[in-house]
Amino acid sequence: MNIKDLPEESLFTPGHTACAGCAAPAIVRNMMKVFGKDTIVYTPANCLLVFSGTYPYLTWKVPYLHEAFENTAACLSGIARAYKKKGKKVIAVGFAGDGGTYDIGIQALSGAAERNEDVIYVCYDNEAYMNTGIQRSGATPYGADTTTTPAGRKILGKLEHKKDMAEIMRAHEIPYVATMSISHPKDLLEKTKKAKEMSGFRYLHVLSPCPTGWRFDPSKSVEIARKAVDSGMWTLYEAEYGEITNIYKPKKKIPVEEYIKGQGRFRHLTPEMIQELQKWVDRKWKKLYGELPQE
Ligand SMILES: Cc1ncc(C[n+]2csc(CCOP(=O)(O)OP(=O)(O)O)c2C)c(N)n1
Ligand code: SF4
Numbered sequence: 600m601n602i603k604d605l606p607e608e609s610l611f612t613p614g615h616t617a618c619a620g621c622a623a624p625a626i627v628r629n630m631m632k633v634f635g636k637d638t639i640v641y642t643p644a645n646c647l648l649v650f651s652g653t654y655p656y657l658t659w660k661v662p663y664l665h666e667a668f669e670n671t672a673a674c675l676s677g678i679a680r681a682y683k684k685k686g687k688k689v690i691a692v693g694f695a696g697d698g699g700t701y702d703i704g705i706q707a708l709s710g711a712a713e714r715n716e717d718v719i720y721v722c723y724d725n726e727a728y729m730n731t732g733i734q735r736s737g738a739t740p741y742g743a744d745t746t747t748t749p750a751g752r753k754i755l756g757k758l759e760h761k762k763d764m765a766e767i768m769r770a771h772e773i774p775y776v777a778t779m780s781i782s783h784p785k786d787l788l789e790k791t792k793k794a795k796e797m798s799g800f801r802y803l804h805v806l807s808p809c810p811t812g813w814r815f816d817p818s819k820s821v822e823i824a825r826k827a828v829d830s831g832m833w834t835l836y837e838a839e840y841g842e843i844t845n846i847y848k849p850k851k852k853i854p855v856e857e858y859i860k861g862q863g864r865f866r867h868l869t870p871e872m873i874q875e876l877q878k879w880v881d882r883k884w885k886k887l888y889g890e891l892p893q894e
Contacts, residue, residue, distance in 0.1 A: 626787070778834060856873050
């Protein structure tokens with residue numbers, strides 16, 4: 600499946616108010632073309648909600664619900680069960696940010712996954728609470744400058760590494776876990792289609808570069824996403840019932856330094872901190888996916 604195979608009609612229409620270069624609208628628009636019109640969408644509080652659903656405007660051409668920040672997976676469970684009871688076949692899809700997934704929403708998410716609710720949960724991961732002013736989340740990488748981990752003389756950005764959310768979801772042994780990136784659209788669409796055709800709890804996790812919070816030129820979103828994959832900072836893989844079934848290994852590994860270059864949030868990093876990030880990538884790859892191909 601490729602972009603040219605998608606229908607012309609968009610269920611996520613133009614006219615939203617996302618920042619220039621934001622990856623989230625492109626992710627949502629393309630995924631929605633795969634999910635199709637028999638989809639009910641839920642969004643908690645996040646950038647997507649604000650740029651696509653601020654009254655009286657609405658970007659969505661499917662039923663669209665918003666409730667609280669923390670309960671995406673609980674609301675999706677209710678939506679799916681209600682439609683099942685009515686005998687109507689719909690797909691209940693949630694689009695949550697990393698804050699709404701890694702942190703405040705994890706309890707509802709884990710519960711729904713453990714119950715194997717028949718829903719699709721999508722985390723678009725821009726690696727901080729962007730909508731409220733770039734606060735650090737469990738997804739923020741080590742060293743990143745955010746408004747709650749400011750890079751100054753005493754502290755040099757976030758002191759902890761990014762939590763591995765997809766691995767936490769894999770440990771639930773749900774039918775499907777897939778990680779994706781806007782830089783690899785064919786892979787993104789194929790995984791979305793696969794998720795659509797399965798049932799039970801499906802967790803899709805997409806890296807979503809944010810020019811405003813990561814501080815890079817808005818024309819570079821796709822390039823930065825590709826560098827995240829090529830450096831191993833972001834890994835594309837699939838897991839079914841807890842078992843990894845497919846891993847994308849970049850043909851040529853690039854150093855982490857190459858990825859962080861050009862992103863203002865990492866500008867203050869010392870050589871030791873860059874080395875710490877590199878060690879984290881190498882450790883993660885060795886533990887989970889085997890060695891990365893060498894440079
Ligand atoms: C219980 C609760 N706490 C805090 C907020 C304020 N709030 C709204 S959106 C948001 C940040 C969302 O971050 P994330 O989920 O990462 O999505 P992003 O904004 O980055 O797209 C916060 C803290 C809220 N709406 N409800
Ligand atoms: S702050 Fe970031 S995630 Fe939010 S709309 Fe702007 S670019 Fe997108």
